[in-house]
Amino acid sequence: MSRLLTAWRLPLRLARRDAMRHRARALLVVAMIALPVLAVTTADVLIQTATVSGPESVDRRMGASQALVSVSAETNPLQQAPDPDVGYPVFSGDTTLTAPSAEQVSSLLDGARLVELRRTVGQVVTEAGRVGAQALEVDLADPVADGLVRLTSGRLPRSDGEVVVNDALVADGFRVGDRLGFEVGSEVAGGATEPVVVGTAESTTYRDLPFVAGPLGSLGLDSDEQTQWLVDGGPVTWPSVQRLNELGALVASRAVIEDPPPASEQYAEVRAQSGTDEGLLPVLALITVMVLLEVVLLAGPAFAVGARAQQRSLALMVASGGTPAQSRRVVLAGAVVLGGTGAVVGVLLGLGLARLLQPVLQGFSQTWFGPFDVPWLHLLAVAAFGLLSAFLAAAVPAVLASRQDVVAVLAGRRGDAPASRRSPVLGAVLLAAGIGASAYGALQPSGGELAIAFGAIPAVLGMILLVPAVLSLVARGAGRLPLTLRYAVRDAHRHRTRTVPAVAAVAATVAGVVALGIGLSSDQREAEETYVSSVADGVGVVRAYEQPARWDALRGAVEREAPGVQVVVQQGLTDSDGGYTSVQRPEGAGFISAGSALGSMVLVSDGPLPPGLVGLSDADARRAEQALGDGRSVVFTGPGVRVDDGEATVVRSTFDEQTGQDQTLARVTLPATYLPLSDPYDGPSAILTPAAAAELGQEPSVVSLLVTGGLDGDQEDTVQEALKGVDPSASIYVERGFQPESDALIAQLVLLGLGGVLMLGGTLTATFLALSDARPDLATLAAVGASPRTRRGVAAAYALVVGGIGSVLGALVGSIPGVAVTWPLTSSPGFGGGGPTGPFLDVPWLMLLALVVALPVLTALVVGASARSRLPLVSRLD
Known part of the structure; x- marks a missing residue:
């Protein structure tokens, strides 16, 4: 261990000093790593906060009591999960039991006091008609009911002729002192005496649904079908829960939910029902791999340029007796320093952004979120993901740096290695494998979506390996292009180390957006084509x-x-x-x-x-x-x-x-x-x-x-x-005819926005890094008579080359899984003898036009407008 630390101490020190010396490039890498970490951190924290776990939901479900016991009029012995809201109870036994009485339940709980509670959904009578409302009947003044409602004004009810309502009903015109009519079915609660509103109180579960609460009898709720009790006594243990299950009672116990029994003591059948969805794991793995690949490609050009800036120092190291492993270690140390910094910054900013977005997101939910939840283990994994992506992004530049021609570098010439001839062959094989997987998934009667999704990985990897060959083909045909475009194409081909990751990052982004876009559009096309009108529009x-x-x-x-x-x-x-x-x-x-x-x-x-x-x-x-x-x-x-x-x-x-x-x-x-x-x-x-x-x-x-x-x-x-x-x-x-789902439209806009941001970010990053790396070449152009605006033209042309080639490749590769997924997604065997339908294919041409044409042109204009037009003259030897 000490030898390992010793071997890395000097590279890490050099990496830290190099980052301080080249702050702009270092900040760029940190931003590339921090942005995806920030996004994942924000999403994870918000999801965990919005998801109310069993222990977090105890107070809103059972107030301050120790348990909530539910029994039906006729039942059977049952088996339940420690948290009855997770999974479904399994009824065991053919004998129908009569619901246990309060005395029987209390006797099994050491004589605990039981407070009856009733819940239902009914109708509140308003001036305009009726609105649906959640209803609760319980003695709200009893200490065991603390936590079921939150009083905001007025007072709690004291008799069965009084109730409290929430702000949603206040908006319908109810005020303190008004009488409220409540119906379950077609009967008005309370007969001739309707309850009086004595205060406003919010449900601790429902946020914006109409809600009314009062003592037993205030709303006319009955317990003929089901009876519930809040348990006021000592903790209800798992053996007590099992004894009550034998009587047909379902029990939510505070002690059991907060500290579940070991798996060996739980019911096996119920435990199997409440298990994790195994089909979700491959999907999460696929998403993780694709995001990791995208981050690696985005950060790759920055490390390539960094390795280029260090090539003379590395050549001197090798000339003085250094090994290739030490050269690689110097470049990788930069990834450790910058990747670790980006991961930490991303997690911290993600926590802050999640806190800011929490009330905004809460406004779209009908139920209250839980407390602000920071899943530290998850975030540790996210930070490690960021560090790993930086390490992988620097791996290829590190290997290339260890193989550079030392003599050429020390003489002031570029030490680039020739392009590999095996990479295009391997890329073609992987691309063919991806196409094959997509075709196989399209032909499956069911479950083909997963094969198509995983087939996208070799297709994208194959595309990345084919990028150098595509650059070579484009460079060979650039002889008749204008000077700026010709220069940009050939410079991109000559410096493949920084160009290939940039083009591949844009292509991978566009491929994902195109594949998802075709799938979403085709799904909407199926919904439109198979929509059945009940009557004519407007009727x-x-x-x-x-x-x-x-x-x-x-x-x-x-x-x-x-x-x-x-x-x-x-x-x-x-x-x-x-x-x-x-x-x-x-x-x-x-x-x-x-x-x-x-x-x-x-x-x-x-x-x-x-x-x-x-x-x-x-x-x-x-x-x-x-x-x-x-x-x-x-x-x-x-x-x-x-x-x-x-x-x-x-x-x-x-x-x-x-x-x-x-x-x-x-x-x-x-x-x-x-x-x-x-x-x-x-x-x-x-x-x-x-x-x-x-x-x-x-x-x-x-x-x-x-x-x-x-x-x-x-x-x-x-x-x-x-x-x-x-x-x-x-x-x-x-009847208003087919109405496109707002979720699908939002998803398409999000895809286009996300793709645009990633394309702009990747193209701009690669372009400015390339311009920084090519300053000697541009200065030489100026020395031989090129006008100041030539640099702007070259900068814009380079952005157009990276964005244009990447978007075209991405659109071609992304259309493979996108078209293939329409078969399993939009085909159906038919119903009612009507025969099979589908597949329905709909290509979002406007989105493709925006990605393939508009965004590369926009990026080129931005780069051309912001690039410096004058540089100091320098000499060059190659």
Whole structure:
């Protein structure tokens, strides 16, 4: 160990002095290492803070009590995890048990006092209608309830006629002294005496959802299905939890959650259910490898230029008897110093940034975060990751520095080694392997995404090894280019040590962005192509799931809140008697429907079609209305399937649970007109005449209200609340066609932004490092008559070469996994007999244009505008 420290002491001292001497380059390397470390640190800390662990959630789940015991009306002996919220309980035993009483539970807990608690979701009656709310009933003044709510104004309830509400309900108009109506189902809490609001209090679990709390009986919650108790006594141990499990009780124990029993004492089946997702580990490994590769490529040019600046010192070292290993050690020591500094700076800045972003992120969550959580072991691994990336980035320059031509360097000439002829061959093999893995993954019926993702690694590595060959080809064809571009291309080819990592970093960034971009765009294309409209765009459908519904009152609520719209009452056949109606079609009619958004699969009309019915041409719609007016029912067939008009058999059936088969209640044969649908369908299967419904022995009833005339988003929300005020089970849906998911759009913007930042950063870094390294060459150009703006032109051209070649290579390589992943991602075997669909391929051309053309040009303009145009003249010998 002492020999190792002795061998590294001098290189580390030289590295520290070199960093102090070349501060700009050192700060650049530190920034390259610190930025990814900062990003990972920030994300890790925020994720850990947002994720509320079992011990962190104890107070918000059970207040100051020792345990929360839950029992159902009928249950079985069960097995649970130490934390019942992790995994699912396993019921063991065929004997149905009666729920244990409070006395039985208390006796198993050494006579502990039990405080009953009730939770549910209900409806708060507002001036405009109803809104959903979380409800809690417990004696909030009891010390064991401390931690369930946080009082912000007023006082806690003292009787069952008082409650507290949170700010979300205050925003709906509730104030201290107001009476509050709360409903579970269709019953108003408290009967004639509605509770009075005596204060505002926030739930310690829910942040912005409406919340109301009061003593038992204040909100009319019942415990017929489940009873919960807070345990006030000594710690509830794991053996006590197991004894309660034998009675069918589920127990969340503070002592057990904070100090779980060893795995040998836990239930094996439950432990297996709550294990780590094994499929996540390969994905994390893939992400880690790709990020590490990206950081190595970004930092590589800086270490290459640093090694170039040290080449005379290293040559003198070798000439004085130094070994190649000592030369490598000097370059690697710079990585240790700068990488360690960057890792520490990145972790510290990441902690500060996470603290600043915590309240911003909290604003997007409906539940409260846990305390600010710093996972020190994770951050130690992240810092080690940063140090490792710096070490790997310096590995190639270190090896090249140990192999330089000492005589050439001491004579003042460049000591670059010739390009390897094996690298392009190996690169082609790796690229072919990546293409093969992508093709294999695309052909798999399931699980091919992982093969495609891992196939991207050899493809990217192969691309990196092919970059020198690409630079050589471009340099050979540069003879007819303008001076600045010709000079930049040939200089990039001549100094491959610093150019290849820069081009490869840009290419790797673009490859990842292109692959993910094609996958996201294709996924959205599939969603758009397979989207099934319920009705025509702009038409709203009002439905009520509890029958009989107050349709007149619902119609009045719509017309009151959205004046000017037209409301059509739609009739159909329901299953209120336990039966259902089906229409038998001729063989090959090809009708497919996933259900009816209009309230019934079989509608009833004496002429007019439902407004907004999709899938029918104008001519067929006129035929349908004519048929209904003439007393013929309308039966729909599959897209493009024409069936001659004739008769249709309509069957009313019910399901016999004893025999497991359908039982026919009525069967009639009716004159029918068959009409094909042009699109996939979510509407009714048939429209019967009132006479046909009467032959079945059915009385048509209202199944929905169809709203036309245009409802905007604000009106839809207002109407929704008003409908809830009439009937809690009522709701409105307005068809607006396919709406791109905001998450997908945000992901594409993030990808483009991240790719742009990495491209700009990598290209600018490589360009300015190259200009620093090429100062003698540029000074010579000035000496032989080049104008001052030539340096600006060369600088811009170098940035264009690095960014242009890298982005083109990256787009080509990234399109391989991007296109391949569309097969497993967007292909489906079909449903309902409709046959397979996909794959759907959508290339985001605008994003590709921005990456391949716009960003390299923008980078070149930035570099050209910021580069110095005059340099002091120096002499050169090579």
